Amino acid sequence: MESMDIKQYMSQIGVNARKASRLIGKTPTAQKNQALLAIATALQENRSAVLEANRKDLEQGQQKALSPALMDRLELTPSRFDSMLEGLQQVATLTDPIGEISNLSHRPSGIKVGQMRVPLGVIGIIYESRPNVTVEAASLCLKSGNACILRGGSEAIQSNQAIARCIKSGLESAGLSQDIVQVIETTDRAAVGELITLPEFVDVIVPRGGKGLIERISKDAKVPVIKHLDGICHVYIDEHADLEKAFNITLNSKTQRYGTCNTLETLLVSEAIAAEILPKLNQAFEEKQVELRGCPQTLKILATINSATEEDWNTEYLAPILSIRIVSGLDEAIDHINTYSSAHTDSIVTENYSHSQRFIAEVDSSSVMINASTRFADGFEYGLGAEIGISTDKIHARGPVGLNGLTSQKFIVFGDGNIRT
Amino acid sequence: MESMDIKQYMSQIGVNARKASRLIGKTPTAQKNQALLAIATALQENRSAVLEANRKDLEQGQQKALSPALMDRLELTPSRFDSMLEGLQQVATLTDPIGEISNLSHRPSGIKVGQMRVPLGVIGIIYESRPNVTVEAASLCLKSGNACILRGGSEAIQSNQAIARCIKSGLESAGLSQDIVQVIETTDRAAVGELITLPEFVDVIVPRGGKGLIERISKDAKVPVIKHLDGICHVYIDEHADLEKAFNITLNSKTQRYGTCNTLETLLVSEAIAAEILPKLNQAFEEKQVELRGCPQTLKILATINSATEEDWNTEYLAPILSIRIVSGLDEAIDHINTYSSAHTDSIVTENYSHSQRFIAEVDSSSVMINASTRFADGFEYGLGAEIGISTDKIHARGPVGLNGLTSQKFIVFGDGNIRT
Numbered sequence: 023m024e025s026m027d028i029k030q031y032m033s034q035i036g037v038n039a040r041k042a043s044r045l046i047g048k049t050p051t052a053q054k055n056q057a058l059l060a061i062a063t064a065l066q067e068n069r070s071a072v073l074e075a076n077r078k079d080l081e082q083g084q085q086k087a088l089s090p091a092l093m094d095r096l097e098l099t100p101s102r103f104d105s106m107l108e109g110l111q112q113v114a115t116l117t118d119p120i121g122e123i124s125n126l127s128h129r130p131s132g133i134k135v136g137q138m139r140v141p142l143g144v145i146g147i148i149y150e151s152r153p154n155v156t157v158e159a160a161s162l163c164l165k166s167g168n169a170c171i172l173r174g175g176s177e178a179i180q181s182n183q184a185i186a187r188c189i190k191s192g193l194e195s196a197g198l199s200q201d202i203v204q205v206i207e208t209t210d211r212a213a214v215g216e217l218i219t220l221p222e223f224v225d226v227i228v229p230r231g232g233k234g235l236i237e238r239i240s241k242d243a244k245v246p247v248i249k250h251l252d253g254i255c256h257v258y259i260d261e262h263a264d265l266e267k268a269f270n271i272t273l274n275s276k277t278q279r280y281g282t283c284n285t286l287e288t289l290l291v292s293e294a295i296a297a298e299i300l301p302k303l304n305q306a307f308e309e310k311q312v313e314l315r316g317c318p319q320t321l322k323i324l325a326t327i328n329s330a331t332e333e334d335w336n337t338e339y340l341a342p343i344l345s346i347r348i349v350s351g352l353d354e355a356i357d358h359i360n361t362y363s364s365a366h367t368d369s370i371v372t373e374n375y376s377h378s379q380r381f382i383a384e385v386d387s388s389s390v391m392i393n394a395s396t397r398f399a400d401g402f403e404y405g406l407g408a409e410i411g412i413s414t415d416k417i418h419a420r421g422p423v424g425l426n427g428l429t430s431q432k433f434i435v436f437g438d439g440n441i442r443t
Numbered sequence: 444m445e446s447m448d449i450k451q452y453m454s455q456i457g458v459n460a461r462k463a464s465r466l467i468g469k470t471p472t473a474q475k476n477q478a479l480l481a482i483a484t485a486l487q488e489n490r491s492a493v494l495e496a497n498r499k500d501l502e503q504g505q506q507k508a509l510s511p512a513l514m515d516r517l518e519l520t521p522s523r524f525d526s527m528l529e530g531l532q533q534v535a536t537l538t539d540p541i542g543e544i545s546n547l548s549h550r551p552s553g554i555k556v557g558q559m560r561v562p563l564g565v566i567g568i569i570y571e572s573r574p575n576v577t578v579e580a581a582s583l584c585l586k587s588g589n590a591c592i593l594r595g596g597s598e599a600i601q602s603n604q605a606i607a608r609c610i611k612s613g614l615e616s617a618g619l620s621q622d623i624v625q626v627i628e629t630t631d632r633a634a635v636g637e638l639i640t641l642p643e644f645v646d647v648i649v650p651r652g653g654k655g656l657i658e659r660i661s662k663d664a665k666v667p668v669i670k671h672l673d674g675i676c677h678v679y680i681d682e683h684a685d686l687e688k689a690f691n692i693t694l695n696s697k698t699q700r701y702g703t704c705n706t707l708e709t710l711l712v713s714e715a716i717a718a719e720i721l722p723k724l725n726q727a728f729e730e731k732q733v734e735l736r737g738c739p740q741t742l743k744i745l746a747t748i749n750s751a752t753e754e755d756w757n758t759e760y761l762a763p764i765l766s767i768r769i770v771s772g773l774d775e776a777i778d779h780i781n782t783y784s785s786a787h788t789d790s791i792v793t794e795n796y797s798h799s800q801r802f803i804a805e806v807d808s809s810s811v812m813i814n815a816s817t818r819f820a821d822g823f824e825y826g827l828g829a830e831i832g833i834s835t836d837k838i839h840a841r842g843p844v845g846l847n848g849l850t851s852q853k854f855i856v857f858g859d860g861n862i863r864t
Contacts, residue, residue, distance in 0.1 A: 437815025
């Protein structure tokens with residue numbers, strides 16, 4: 023398309039979405055659930071067509087020599103396909119957040135004031151490679167009463183379009199407007215530029231992908247962005263730690279999965295117990311082939327590891343690498359975290375009550391933990407039922423964003439002819 | 444100052460604020476309250492100096508021929524001065540939102556997950572003329588554990604600086620850092636441009652003032668903005684309305700004060716009862732010297748009033764003018780409101796249960812009311828204790844923004860050595 027056409031195309035998508043958002047915002051829970059299940063049925067019925075479209079994307083990806091990591095994320099394996107269907111069924115069972123009334127109280131003037139949970143309106147989601155995000159994102163927006171505009175990566179265009187046809191067919195068979203979920207059909211990058219600068223049609227943008235994508239979008243957006251930048255997560259082993267818990271939590275936080283945003287990247291150790299625990303950890307990490315990088319004090323205990331530089335404290339490795347710093351105690355640990363953490367997830371290991379309370383109050387991150395693995399920072403583990411992402415922002419939503427993160431609360435007033443005097 | 448100096452000056456203010464935010468974020472409630480009362484004492488002790496500074500601002504305002512409205516807002520009358528002191532005492536009595544833990548629940552993995560209310564961090568507030576905002580804004584930020592950077596209008600610079608000295612003295616006498624509240628000392632506009640583009644130091648911007656100011660700031664900000672644009676508020680008189688309630692609510696919503704954002708601007712009337720209620724309202728509005736502008740159908744009932752154009756439905760008069768439109772019923776009323784309302788405050792007058800429930804669910808505004816005057820949309824009337832503004836945004840905070848609007852919630856996890864499997 024020409025750039026003028028893209029402008030018109032996106033603007034029309036925006037108009038459709040705004041209109042559809044008014045409809046889905048007042049759709050009863052039962053009908054929304056019916057649509058979710060109908061989408062699952064449509065996907066199941068068109069399984070071979072979707073997998074065939076995905077095969078074409080994979081072929082073209084191979085021709086374009088996409089990286090193995092990208093190719094892996096692009097592939098819809100049978101088990102990933104089944105997970106999409108399960109996801110839809112699970113979202114159908116979640117409690118509908120819309121219409122929930124809270125804090126209703128009587129005021130001296132005679133009015134009753136409360137807050138009602140309402141959809142945000144239109145949500146734009148920009149993501150890369152994984153075609154299953156198309157279904158995940160659509161299902162969460164639908165359940166929370168929002169219309170959505172989805173823009174996947176160009177490498178997954180055929181998979182996404184095949185999935186989009188199933189979504190539209192599911193919406194239709196539940197008697198809902200097909201415009202509630204619109205999947206952008208062009209791979210032109212200009213479409214993203216348009217999407218993030220249409221505040222009259224789009225209420226919030228959720229970018230899901232690498233740091234580069236998210237920074238680019240945040241920089242240019244004229245629409246609020248719920249974003250997730252780095253996950254530079256810390257575990258602090260306090261001098262009052264139970265060392266067995268510390269050992270297990272550190273190992274699990276780093277090695278359960280290397281490429282996730284809630285993976286441990288920097289370990290902080292109180293100097294009082296460093297000489298006791300670090301050699302044990304070193305041995306375990308050696309077995310797991312995790313490269314350790316230590317501060318000068320760490321190197322005095324672990325002579326064979328590499329030394330860490332300032333850059334290490336600022337790095338999200340997403341790889342079997344761990345930086346280690348010995349601190350004088352709680353104050354220095356909190357200082358280090360509030361300086362270098364990406365405000366994602368940080369955990370203290372301690373049996374000391376006051377230290378645990380200070381850590382949880384003073385560490386300014388979206389998830390703060392006591393005696394637990396950072397790997398728990400996840401919408402499912404937190405009981406949100408699902409997540410559209412993890413926010414490292416401070417306003418609106420912090421941490422895993424579930425259905426409630428796609429809603430807001432308006433004030434409602436019940437009167438009986440009351441006037442203000 | 445030269446523009447390079449402004450950059451350095453603002454950047455230093457940012458550094459100071461970030462540092463101070465770490466301190467005030469963990470300051471105990473009692474000490475925050477002590478500071479609020481100490482500021483009140485300092486203001487009382489320096490009453491004549493502050494009023495003298497205000498007199499100088501007023502003199503210069505007269506020389507610059509500021510509008511009477513602006514001059515009125517600029518003036519610190521004795522009663523306004525007393526209100527500042529009362530406001531400080533009132534904020535001291537409010538419940539401290541910080542540290543509140545909610546939704547704590549046990550998860551199957553063994554961890555306990557909840558949410559803890561925390562300060563946003565550093566709040567930038569940009570406002571015009573009214574010097575009492577300096578105290579209001581500072582007190583709400585302080586109580587909610589935030590550092591703040593305040594930038595008042597150039598016309599109030601001397602009043603604001605005199606007030607700032609009292610705030611600093613109060614902070615100091617409570618043993619708190621003076622950098623918790625920083626009032627910008629330069630009137631150079633470039634300082635605002637810097638303030639709204641320092642995301643590393645400022646977490647949110649709250650502009651308070653005219654639409655022009657707010658639009659300018661929203662356009663250029665690189666920091667999230669909690670904003671309030673127009674207040675185009677509606678009352679819809681349903682065919683099932685109690686006409687006495689309808690009469691009182693309409694009159695109160697329009698005439699209790701003309702210049703406030705929660706004042707009624709467009710009245711919608713169901714055609715079934717228009718001929719009965721409009722002549723009575725016309726008579727009352729004539730007595731109050733309110734100009735009425737009607738749609739063609741309204742003009743058939745009220746022959747002597749002016750006709751309304753499309754522009755009227757989009758106008759916040761802030762004046763004794765009211766536009767009136769007759770609609771076929773609830774659907775058309777909701778359509779009109781969702782098209783033209785500024786999403787501030789809209790009220791239905793009806794005795795019909797289903798109509799009341801549909802209105803409250805389907806009108807997408809920050810305050811939606813049944814049988815109550817739009818004038819109730821206010822932080823004090825809602826029981827928030829105070830308000831820093833009214834948000835017409837959808838994310839983070841909608842409607843009157845009190846202490847909670849200056850906070851967010853982080854996830855907290857209590858474990859006992861739990862790891863993820």
